[in-house]
Amino acid sequence: MSGNGVCPIVDAADVPVYINNRDRVTTTRALVNWLLAAGTRRIVILDNESTYQPLLEYYRNLPRGVEVEFFGKNCGPWAFWDRHLHLLQSTPYIVSDSDVVPTEDCPPDLVHVLNLLLHERPRSGKVGVGLKIDDVPGDINEMNGWYRHVEAPYWTRRYNDRAFLADVDTTFAIYGPNSDGRIENRQPHDANLRTDSPYLFRHMPWYVTLPLSEEEQYYRAHSRKDVDPRVGHSWSHNHPAP
Numbered sequence: 001m002s003g004n005g006v007c008p009i010v011d012a013a014d015v016p017v018y019i020n021n022r023d024r025v026t027t028t029r030a031l032v033n034w035l036l037a038a039g040t041r042r043i044v045i046l047d048n049e050s051t052y053q054p055l056l057e058y059y060r061n062l063p064r065g066v067e068v069e070f071f072g073k074n075c076g077p078w079a080f081w082d083r084h085l086h087l088l089q090s091t092p093y094i095v096s097d098s099d100v101v102p103t104e105d106c107p108p109d110l111v112h113v114l115n116l117l118l119h120e121r122p123r124s125g126k127v128g129v130g131l132k133i134d135d136v137p138g139d140i141n142e143m144n145g146w147y148r149h150v151e152a153p154y155w156t157r158r159y160n161d162r163a164f165l166a167d168v169d170t171t172f173a174i175y176g177p178n179s180d181g182r183i184e185n186r187q188p189h190d191a192n193l194r195t196d197s198p199y200l201f202r203h204m205p206w207y208v209t210l211p212l213s214e215e216e217q218y219y220r221a222h223s224r225k226d227v228d229p230r231v232g233h234s235w236s237h238n239h240p241a242p
Contacts, residue, residue: 006122007092008092008119008176009115012038015091015115016043016089017093019045020080020096020098021046021098022048022074022223023050023051023052024099026215027098027099030101031101034102036063036065040111042065043067045068046068046080047070048079049071071083076224077169080095089178093177094111097171100172101201101202102129103200105200110129110195114195117193117195124192125175126179126193127193128171128173129173130155130195130197132202137206137207161196162195162196163196167192171203173192
């Protein structure tokens with residue numbers, strides 16, 4: 001499926017999940033543990049030249065079914081496609097940033113629901129999880145409140161009782177086999193879908209509070225500074241400090 005082809009329905013456990021990461025261990029571990037508990041059999045962490053020692057230690061003791069591909073440099077938020085890894089995918093696949101975590105109420109059949117939605121509406125190109133915004137704090141230079149404002153329109157165009165029409169960037173989403181995910185020129189695509197409650201994740205940088213944790217301080221000190229922080233989502237390897 002590289003364009004409008006139908007996305008097949010497969011066993012959710014056989015859908016590989018690729019997590020793009022740089023220097024984040026807490027959220028990466030939480031996402032990995034949730035996926036394993038939900039039955040995912042193959043998780044690949046795509047590492048963008050991380051140097052945070054607790055993360056590197058985590059890599060040395062990964063659970064069964066989880067592996068790391070070390071890029072050796074910071075390849076950016078679109079690394080999966082820039083490195084043409086999508087062309088190697090013979091089944092539906094998932095790509096996610098490492099800074100999103102399922103809510104406490106997110107059902108374990110999430111991957112199956114994403115697969116069903118993309119099968120039903122292949123022209124969406126990709127189907128992502130909805131991002132919870134009703135509990136995002138409004139501090140940290142008022143950026144969090146700005147994020148809530150930007151995200152609000154994604155909850156206004158209902159597709160059906162499970163999803164909204166809303167563009168998706170690099171947050172947790174499913175794509176068809178070999179699909180480029182309709183990322184033409186990396187512009188928003190209003191045919192994409194995002195799931196409704198209870199199939200929600202939290203974008204954890206929106207929940208950062210002061211004082212910053214040691215991990216957050218390290219992450220910000222070693223992140224790239226060439227991306228506008230007001231893009232709506234803070235990519236795990238690109239997000240500059242607000």
